[in-house]
Amino acid sequence: MRQRTVIALIALATTLTGLALVTVAAQSSPTPVLTAVDYVQIRQLVSRYAYALDTGGNNGYDFADLFTPDGQFIDPNAKGREQLAALARSSLMGPLNTIHYAMGLVLEATPDGAIGRQYVMEFNFDENVPPLGKRTQWEVVGDKRGDLRKDAGQYKDVFVKTARGWRFKSRQVVRSKSGGGTDPELMAFLKRPVRIKSEPSDDVTAPNGSLSVWDYMQIEQLVASYGHALDSGFGKGDNGDAYASLYTNDGLAFLTTKGHDALAALAREQPRGPKYVRHYIMHHLIDPSPTGATGKAYLAVLDIGEHGKPNTVFLGGHYEDTYVRTPDGWRIKTRNLLPPKHGPQPAQAAAR
């Protein structure tokens, strides 16, 4: 009995010493670090950017308000709220407009906040997509219904945390260009380990009405799975069950298809294959709701040419979703796809 007490005391002392060392190390470390919550919030900010820019919502001020009051956009240049709002009003706009598709956000903490980079491509989608008619979904693969624009490349970002949350301090467009040798700063950045500060509360689900980091990760994973489930059944070829399993048992897709069997049948009408990829999804915005969460995401359906056919842009638009917690994890309760459209639109659409 006494021996056990001694062992316990030694173990306790060792643990406490260890904790003390870790604490001292953390306090004396000069290296800035982002928390898991920071990552989630910056990613949501960056996703919101595409909707704000492409819709020109709130007369461009939705876009401007993603920046600090002295924030700036570089190339084309705009600084401050009025110039930024004018920039978002300057091109095609409308509540259903989708042009800028960005992905691959990398982040690192700085003493003042964070810096980041992201890849971006731009589309012009045809708005008059012909009806399917007598053709099957397989037969329309490769139809050309849009183009990539000439501008594509990277964003270089500076973020700061304000009293109202993370904001862009600056976002610079760097158009893709080859040459220039190496960039020692970028090389060093890519080689540094990713450091993320995490709390135990990041790993548990939150009650309805709020979302934890864990919930954001799981909902993101659910939506990131969508293309894999639909296009290839996660490499199995049959996509029916994989697709239907993303939804609740009473899940509703595209206002018309409800329930596991109907969803599985819908997926099986789509072109598919064990190696097939087609649905590219990004800009996943997630917000808590009283029953779970709501979300939006951009979709680009790209047809990679088969047997020497040209590669084509097949479809664009954005999804609007609701998600709920189930005993098996987060599931899609409803998903609708809104086709891309620019210019003046009915007030009902504008209210989205």
Add this chain to the structure above:
Amino acid sequence: MSKLKYVIIATLLAIPAGWALRAQTSKSATLTAADYLEIQQLVARASYAVDMHGGDGSAYAALFAPDGSLGTEAKGTAQLTEFAAKTNKDRSGPAFARHFVTNVVIKPAPEGATGRSYLVTLDISESGQPASILSGGHYDDVYAKTPQGWRIKSRNYVRSEIGPQQ
């Protein structure tokens, strides 16, 4: 004296037992929220490293575990460094963007984690012409947690292929 001996033996025994327990816990295959974020950052960094190497493949190789492999093309840091530096040697640079990756799905696995993600490569004109799609497919990855953080243990690229129609 004999009591102290027992204490020392018991403590020495407890250390490996603790390690074994820890190993078992990690084998139950779960990932923390921070693991998802770190692996997503790792996957995103690969595009920058491969597109901007400028003849230096070391940043790309650093994303892999020391014994990491890329398909059948390269295994281990030296081969990965060489492979990355050779790829698109005349088409790379700090502002070059070609590998666009999204739909990053990560799952816990006994060896750490596995991942699948979609790739589309673009040819972005430098003379004002519209960009075009070069190719597309998906990556099948295995990730391992090393003392330096999450690293790619293996990556296989599978080019998109439709069908067969059933």
